[in-house]
Amino acid sequence: MIAVRVKSRDTAFDLGFEEYLFSLDTGDDFFVLWTDDPAVVVGRFQNVFRETDVPLALRRGVGVFRRITGGGAVWHGAGNLNYTFISDRTADGADGVRFTRPVADALRRLGVPAETDGSDVTVRGVKVSGSARASSAKRTIHHGTLLFDADLSALSLFTSSVVDGAFLKGGVPSRRTEAANIAPLLTAPVTFDEFASFIGESVAGTDTYLTEDDFDLAAALANREKYLSPGWTYGENPRFEFSGVLAAEEGTARISYRSRRGVVDSIESDGDLPIPTDALAGLKLSPGEIARTLAGAGVARRLAERVEEFLLTGK
Amino acid sequence: MKITVMMPELKKGMKSAVLCRWCVEEGQKIEKGTEVFETETEKAVSAVEAEEDMTVLRFLAEEGDEVAVGGPLFEAEVGEK
Numbered sequence: 001m002i003a004v005r006v007k008s009r010d011t012a013f014d015l016g017f018e019e020y021l022f023s024l025d026t027g028d029d030f031f032v033l034w035t036d037d038p039a040v041v042v043g044r045f046q047n048v049f050r051e052t053d054v055p056l057a058l059r060r061g062v063g064v065f066r067r068i069t070g071g072g073a074v075w076h077g078a079g080n081l082n083y084t085f086i087s088d089r090t091a092d093g094a095d096g097v098r099f100t101r102p103v104a105d106a107l108r109r110l111g112v113p114a115e116t117d118g119s120d121v122t123v124r125g126v127k128v129s130g131s132a133r134a135s136s137a138k139r140t141i142h143h144g145t146l147l148f149d150a151d152l153s154a155l156s157l158f159t160s161s162v163v164d165g166a167f168l169k170g171g172v173p174s175r176r177t178e179a180a181n182i183a184p185l186l187t188a189p190v191t192f193d194e195f196a197s198f199i200g201e202s203v204a205g206t207d208t209y210l211t212e213d214d215f216d217l218a219a220a221l222a223n224r225e226k227y228l229s230p231g232w233t234y235g236e237n238p239r240f241e242f243s244g245v246l247a248a249e250e251g252t253a254r255i256s257y258r259s260r261r262g263v264v265d266s267i268e269s270d271g272d273l274p275i276p277t278d279a280l281a282g283l284k285l286s287p288g289e290i291a292r293t294l295a296g297a298g299v300a301r302r303l304a305e306r307v308e309e310f311l312l313t314g315k
Numbered sequence: 316m317k318i319t320v321m322m323p324e325l326k327k328g329m330k331s332a333v334l335c336r337w338c339v340e341e342g343q344k345i346e347k348g349t350e351v352f353e354t355e356t357e358k359a360v361s362a363v364e365a366e367e368d369m370t371v372l373r374f375l376a377e378e379g380d381e382v383a384v385g386g387p388l389f390e391a392e393v394g395e396k
Contacts, residue, residue, distance in 0.1 A: 043355075043358070044335070044353075044355065044360050045333070045335040045336070045353075045355050045360070068360065069358070069359075069360055070355040070356075070357075070358040070359055070360045071358035072358075095326070096357075096358075096359070119357065119358055131358070132358040132359070132360075133358065133359040133360065134359070134360040134361075134362075135359065135360070135361050135362070136362055137348070137362070137364050169379075170379055171379075172333070172335075172355055238335065238336075238378060238379055239377070239378050239379050260378075
């Protein structure tokens with residue numbers, strides 16, 4: 001197994017680097033450790049707007065990204081150690097225990113009574129690590145979070161302000177479960193770096209790591225562009241339906257729309273709020289696009305921005 | 316010859332999976348090994364490939380549908396020269 005410790009804290013690069021390793025046809029097994037700056041990362045087939053208050057995240061300088069594996073929205077940031085396994089796909093392609101068991105075993109060596117069901121690692125029923133996978137015909141990528149000393153309330157700041165009831169159907173929903181940090185559970189305190197080193201040695205059996213500099217950075221950087229592109233983050237949104245009531249100073253309207261592949265398929269507005277729905281039909285659902293289009297159609301800037309926030313969050 | 320392609324059992328004991336994304340279009344001629352659709356089950360995304368050369372005729376399930384193992388996914392024409 002080749003152990004890699006990624007120095008970058010750039011989520012788009014790290015996701016792109018993972019995908020680059022996943023694409024290699026060398027037959028090597030990889031174990032990768034990485035940590036990012038604050039970011040929300042949604043699962044492959046989640047409705048990013050239902051899972052995250054995207055306008056709020058962007059205003060706060062928090063990145064919003066879509067990964068290639070399944071599952072729900074997670075928080076990346078200080079105190080959270082991400083790990084990734086990449087290996088040949090087994091006959092039972094969706095088996096996660098072969099990846100999560102070594103992680104749970106490593107925690108038990110630290111005195112933490114960890115258990116795993118192949119998806120989460122828990123301590124007395126409380127999640128300390130979540131994970132997700134993707135498989136191609138030949139390879140499997142399995143990655144997860146290890147909540148060492150993470151801000152457990154950070155994700156909810158960007159998920160709780162979305163009006164979930166406005167998003168009627170579509171997209172894989174997140175499962176909100178109780179989570180806890182690992183650091184307070186340790187029998188002897190260690191630093192984050194010591195914890196990461198221990199996990200690496202326990203799982204990969206080595207204290208020698210490659211970094212991203214030892215690989216084809218051009219390929220990884222090309223993938224980075226994918227993770228930064230609205231066409232991926234928002235354009236790969238699954239089909240969904242939305243309906244809610246927007247109350248603004250200028251009036252009130254019930255607005256309903258359907259979206260497929262990140263585009264407004266159809267939209268209706270019923271009320272006294274002057275919304276040029278014709279201008280929005282066929283529009284890409286992307287922060288900034290809606291407000292710009294409405295402003296171009298003669299809607300006052302403030303109302304245009306209010307409508308955009310409503311269509312993307314239900315607020 | 317026209318065939319109906321069913322949802323495979325991607326994991327032992329699986330009863331169904333969500334068809335998340337079509338990777339081809341109706342009417343498209345594809346080769347064996349082409350990724351046809353992606354599913355998600357228990358947080359695992361799987362890309363399913365064509366087992367032979369074929370022409371995709373008609374989708375029988377929509378993106379977002381939960382399809383039982385053995386349930387119909389799409390019709391295809393195989394064995395064309």
